[in-house]
Amino acid sequence: xxxTGEIPDIVxxxxxxxxxxxxxxxxxxxNMTTSSRDLGHRLGISSAQIRKDLSHFGEFGKQGTGYHIxxxxxxxxxxxxxxxEWGVAVVGAGYLGHALANYRGFxxxxxxxxxxxxKDLDKVGIKMGDLTVQGIDELEETIDRMNVEMxxxxxxxxxxxxxxxxxxxxxVKALLSYVPIHLNVPxxxxxxxxxxxxxxxxxxxxxxxxxxxxxxxxx
Amino acid sequence: xxxTGEIPDIVxxxxxxxxxxxxxxxxxxxNMTTSSRDLGHRLGISSAQIRKDLSHFGEFGKQGTGYHIxxxxxxxxxxxxxxxEWGVAVVGAGYLGHALANYRGFxxxxxxxxxxxxKDLDKVGIKMGDLTVQGIDELEETIDRMNVEMxxxxxxxxxxxxxxxxxxxxxVKALLSYVPIHLNVPxxxxxxxxxxxxxxxxxxxxxxxxxxxxxxxxx
DNA sequence: TAGATTGTTAATCGATTAACAATC
DNA sequence: TAGATTGTTAATCGATTAACAATC
Numbered sequence: 001x002x003x004t005g006e007i008p009d010i011v012x013x014x015x016x017x018x019x020x021x022x023x024x025x026x027x028x029x030x031n032m033t034t035s036s037r038d039l040g041h042r043l044g045i046s047s048a049q050i051r052k053d054l055s056h057f058g059e060f061g062k063q064g065t066g067y068h069i070x071x072x073x074x075x076x077x078x079x080x081x082x083x084x085e086w087g088v089a090v091v092g093a094g095y096l097g098h099a100l101a102n103y104r105g106f107x108x109x110x111x112x113x114x115x116x117x118x119k120d121l122d123k124v125g126i127k128m129g130d131l132t133v134q135g136i137d138e139l140e141e142t143i144d145r146m147n148v149e150m151x152x153x154x155x156x157x158x159x160x161x162x163x164x165x166x167x168x169x170x171x172v173k174a175l176l177s178y179v180p181i182h183l184n185v186p187x188x189x190x191x192x193x194x195x196x197x198x199x200x201x202x203x204x205x206x207x208x209x210x211x212x213x214x215x216x217x218x219x
Numbered sequence: 220x221x222x223t224g225e226i227p228d229i230v231x232x233x234x235x236x237x238x239x240x241x242x243x244x245x246x247x248x249x250n251m252t253t254s255s256r257d258l259g260h261r262l263g264i265s266s267a268q269i270r271k272d273l274s275h276f277g278e279f280g281k282q283g284t285g286y287h288i289x290x291x292x293x294x295x296x297x298x299x300x301x302x303x304e305w306g307v308a309v310v311g312a313g314y315l316g317h318a319l320a321n322y323r324g325f326x327x328x329x330x331x332x333x334x335x336x337x338k339d340l341d342k343v344g345i346k347m348g349d350l351t352v353q354g355i356d357e358l359e360e361t362i363d364r365m366n367v368e369m370x371x372x373x374x375x376x377x378x379x380x381x382x383x384x385x386x387x388x389x390x391v392k393a394l395l396s397y398v399p400i401h402l403n404v405p406x407x408x409x410x411x412x413x414x415x416x417x418x419x420x421x422x423x424x425x426x427x428x429x430x431x432x433x434x435x436x437x438x
Numbered sequence: 439t440a441g442a443t444t445g446t447t448a449a450t451c452g453a454t455t456a457a458c459a460a461t462c
Numbered sequence: 463t464a465g466a467t468t469g470t471t472a473a474t475c476g477a478t479t480a481a482c483a484a485t486c
Contacts, residue, residue: 016420035442047443052478061443081424082423099313100415102314106416110416176422180239192419196324196395197324197328197330200305201328203369204329205231206231206393229453273469278469281462281468282461282466283466283468443486451477460468462468
């Protein structure tokens with residue numbers, strides 16, 4: 001019950017994974033409870049780590065019984081500030097922006113894409129689900145008016161830092177970037193990156209490259 | 220020069236970030252060299268960490284001068300097994316699959332999408348860049364024939380584990396999943412996850428939720 | 439009660455940082 | 463030479479794990 005004090009980032013980072021699995025269990029199974037052992041087994045995480053992680057925030061379980069799934073979901077939802085839905089802006093209406101604006105996975109997980117922007121005038125006006133692509137010049141006004149605090153960036157590398165600066169200036173406090181560069185943001189602004197190439201390069205280290213030997217090449 | 224022994228995953232995980240920035244420097248700047256201090260400053264990483272990380276693999280720098288950018292790129296490319304291009308299969312031709320199949324960012328970073336599959340017969344035959352969407356029943360034969368060892372999964376949750384099993388059985392050794400569930404794979408198969416919701420939930424923990432008080436609601 | 443499982447402690451393990459001799 | 467910067471060491475810091483009393 002170390003409820004006070006700084007929680008390590010790495011612990012916070014695992015909570016959404018726990019929450020995701022718990023929701024899955026709530027939806028598809030009849031069990032009302034789970035244990036650190038069971039949850040850990042499903043996620044490839046040790047039971048001790050799960051208990052330790054949760055203990056940073058309170059005592060959510062019962063000896064002998066484990067954790068009530070619904071209750072734990074409720075607590076994690078609260079801890080992660082997901083009781084209210086967060087409006088999200090998507091910047092860039094290319095293939096990826098299109099995929100994000102139409103992504104069903106945001107529903108019921110705390111997020112809702114409320115606006116989409118693109119620089120390209122040919123894209124402005126296009127419908128994406130319930131939304132209409134807006135011009136990039138409307139970015140500041142819209143974000144301010146809608147009180148948007150989160151944004152997803154799916155723009156070309158060349159304009160990513162500039163768009164970031166504009167978003168931050170407009171009040172965005174958390175950014176998810178699909179652009180393959182490091183972004184500079186002021187203290188207090190969260191940034192998370194998703195670069196498929198970086199993820200794949202991390203894996204190829206562990207793979208054996210196909211040794212195209214002279215003998216093979218000559219066959 | 221601790222070239223032998225196990226390299227920590229976390230160290231391997233930073234190499235693609237270094238490589239990405241180095242390539243950017245090589246492309247857009249005139250400097251032939253950089254230092255751990257300079258590189259670290261650009262990436263928000265300490266210089267000591269960069270030197271330590273690189274020292275696991277060899278001595279790539281020169282006292283007083285730093286690192287020759289081209290040489291370091293070459294070495295990292297070799298370490299990460301990126302000298303040869305890896306063929307990649309994309310499974311799922313929805314919005315996201317579409318975005319991935321058309322993604323230009325793979326070029327020159329070691330990867331090449333060589334096939335795309337979808338279950339939906341309406342999608343089979345559709346052109347995506349140079350590729351044509353194939354039926355899911357062609358998965359095993361194509362992957363085997365093309366010697367594909369990496370795959371990106373962008374299918375519905377309901378079929379993700381089944382598709383994973385089929386890919387692994389067909390010889391895929393590394394998977395990048397955009398599906399929001401934990402996947403079970405045999406020992407030796409690499410998996411990397413990308414779930415935008417998990418990334419955003421990690422950030423909302425640090426954000427202050429909008430306190431919709433009674434007073435506010437009633438205005 | 440007997441079995442199961444929590445929350446917590448202490449030990450272990452691993453990663454980061456500061457400092458500096460070596461040297462370009 | 464003087465300044466810069468490496469690679470490495472040792473110290474510090476942080477995370478994970480094993481173990482167990484408490485208790486449902």
